[in-house]
Amino acid sequence: MTQNNLNNITVTVNGKEHSLSVEPRMLLSDVLRDELGLTGTHVGCEHGICGACTVMMDERPVRSCLVFGVQANQAKILTVEGLSNADGTLHPLQEAFREKHGLQCGFCTPGFLISACHFLEENPHPSREEIREGISGNLCRCTGYQNIVDAVEMAAEMLSKDKISETDQCTVQAEHPAGI
Ligand code: FES
Ligand code: FES
Numbered sequence: 001m002t003q004n005n006l007n008n009i010t011v012t013v014n015g016k017e018h019s020l021s022v023e024p025r026m027l028l029s030d031v032l033r034d035e036l037g038l039t040g041t042h043v044g045c046e047h048g049i050c051g052a053c054t055v056m057m058d059e060r061p062v063r064s065c066l067v068f069g070v071q072a073n074q075a076k077i078l079t080v081e082g083l084s085n086a087d088g089t090l091h092p093l094q095e096a097f098r099e100k101h102g103l104q105c106g107f108c109t110p111g112f113l114i115s116a117c118h119f120l121e122e123n124p125h126p127s128r129e130e131i132r133e134g135i136s137g138n139l140c141r142c143t144g145y146q147n148i149v150d151a152v153e154m155a156a157e158m159l160s161k162d163k164i165s166e167t168d169q170c171t172v173q174a175e176h177p178a179g180i
Pocket of ligand 1: 044047050064
């Protein structure tokens with residue numbers, strides 16, 4: 001299992017399986033960014049506070065700065081890169097963030113998108129208050145949250161009109177390359 005203090009892990013990220021060797025102390029956020037080149041997952045505080053590093057892991061949103069890579073062995077991960085479709089079509093949440101100006105510097109956006117994707121699956125018809133509560137684990141230094149709440153509200157409407165197509169579900173996307 002270990003050789004030169006490395007652990008072999010296999011992890012499925014955005015529907016693609018990867019086998020790699022990582023140091024036991026390596027964080028999942030670093031595995032994604034440094035080993036797999038998926039720099040859409042942002043690292044802000046590295047203390048589990050800001051939520052910028054949020055990814056889906058086995059159908060749950062997790063802060064990837066608080067998970068060791070070895071803990072992700074055999075897990076299915078969805079990062080922000082897996083939200084859009086293979087043909088480049090944006091996920092309704094991405095469209096809504098663009099439409100409602102839910103981003104400024106964009107640093108917090110990947111974490112918000114993943115958190116909101118999971119939130120809307122749990123609560124497809126949220127009130128604005130529930131949206132605020134649902135995204136309260138993610139911090140934004142730029143927007144004042146108003147536009148982010150607007151964007152999540154808009155995405156909820158878009159998704160309910162679409163009757164939530166399978167490819168828009170973040171739990172499904174984790175198992176299929178680029179949301180196919
Ligand atoms: S970088 Fe992980 S919560 Fe801030
Ligand atoms: S858009 Fe800049 S931190 Fe949120």
